[in-house]
Amino acid sequence: xxxxxxxxxxxxxxxxxxxxxxxxxxxxxxxxxxxxxxxxxxxxxxxxxxxxxxxxxxxxxxxxxxxxxxxxxxxxxxxxxxxxxxxxxxxxxxxxxxxxxxxxxxxxxxxxxxxxxxxxxxxxxxxxxxxxxxxxxxxxxxxxxxxxxxxxxxxxxxxxxxxxxxxxxxxxxxxxxxxxxxxxxxxxxxxxxxxxxxxxxxxxxxxxxxxxxxxxxxxxxxxxxxxxxxxxxxxxxxxxxxxxxxxxxxxx
Numbered sequence: 391x392x393x394x395x396x397x398x399x400x401x402x403x404x405x406x407x408x409x410x411x412x413x414x415x416x417x418x419x420x421x422x423x424x425x426x427x428x429x430x431x432x433x434x435x436x437x438x439x440x441x442x443x444x445x446x447x448x449x450x451x452x453x454x455x456x457x458x459x460x461x462x463x464x465x466x467x468x469x470x471x472x473x474x475x476x477x478x479x480x481x482x483x484x485x486x487x488x489x490x491x492x493x494x495x496x497x498x499x500x501x502x503x504x505x506x507x508x509x510x511x512x513x514x515x516x517x518x519x520x521x522x523x524x525x526x527x528x529x530x531x532x533x534x535x536x537x538x539x540x541x542x543x544x545x546x547x548x549x550x551x552x553x554x555x556x557x558x559x560x561x562x563x564x565x566x567x568x569x570x571x572x573x574x575x576x577x578x579x580x581x582x583x584x585x586x587x588x589x590x591x592x593x594x595x596x597x598x599x600x601x602x603x604x605x606x607x608x609x610x611x612x613x614x615x616x617x618x619x620x621x622x623x624x625x626x627x628x629x630x631x632x633x634x635x636x637x638x639x640x641x642x
Contacts, residue, residue, distance in 0.1 A: 396472050397480045397535070399459035404484020404531075406453035411485070411523075412492060413449065416505065417442055427503040436576050436605035436625075443576075443626050479534025486528030493520045572598060573616045574608050574628040581605070581623045589622035 416422045424438040425445045432438060464472055496502050497516050504512040505519045577586060586604045590597055595611035611619075619627045 394463075396460055396463035397476070399456045399463060400477055400480030401484035401487065402452060403456035403460065404481035404486075405488045406449045406456060406484075407481070408485040408488025408492075408523075409445070409449040410453070412488070413442065413446055422506045422508070423503040425503060427507050429502050434603075434605065435601045436579070436603075439574075439576050439606055440625060475537050476535050479531040479537070482527040482531030482534065484531075486524050486526070486531060489520060489524035490528065493524060572608055573611055573613075573619075574606065575619050575624050576606050576626045577604070578623050578625050579605075585623055589619060589624075592622060593618050 417424060425441045426432045426438060432441075460472070493516055497504050505515040506512060509515050575589075581604075583604045586600070586607060587597075589595070590609065593611060593615050595609040595615070597607060598610055599608040600606065616627050
């Protein structure tokens with residue numbers, strides 16, 4: 391089963407979905423850490439948010455490549471459809487592999503962040519997360535892969551659901567919180583308060599929150615005008631068609 395190309399593409403897609411799950415839940419909703427929370431010299435919120443954005447962009451690239459590979463494999467197989475349960479198993483293998491790799495590399499070897507950096511016992515949280523979202527999905531996925539081409543789940547239908555889930559994960563990362571009309575804007579290095587206020591005046595936007603340096607600001611602005619911040623020195627803007635990482639829930 392592992393020799394089939396579609397298995398490798400499905401594992402890659404599961405890996406990307408694991409990254410989406412991590413970023414959306416831990417960076418955005420729970421806000422337990424940023425990608426580089428424990429890296430020396432990275433206490434600038436602008437840099438933290440920017441690297442979270444790069445992380446989500448990478449997950450987009452992997453997910454889109456994996457989806458394209460799966461569809462191509464399905465086309466090449468002609469009458470022989472990709473079996474559904476092994477497909478789900480390969481996805482779970484990739485999902486679990488992401489969390490195992492993230493725990494071992496990011497938490498323990500590189501130490502760029504932990505699951506809960508504000509915890510008195512971060513190792514406990516790492517181990518719980520590793521067991522629940524790494525080892526358990528990996529074991530279940532391997533078991534489903536060994537079932538072979540068993541019936542009960544149509545592979546083509548499963549891929550349609552996967553495409554919808556991947557699109558939904560990306561859309562979630564781009565939307566402003568609860569459709570409040572707020573957007574988070576990260577300005578380029580060197581942009582000071584004068585440039586920020588000039589941009590707000592030009593776009594008739596209202597300042598809601600900013601960090602000390604006004605490098606990252608939360609503004610109330612009509613959705614159709616968010617794009618215009620790019621013409622006023624913005625690097626990334628949440629809800630404006632750019633992978634925003636944890637922009638919408640950044641607190642500093």
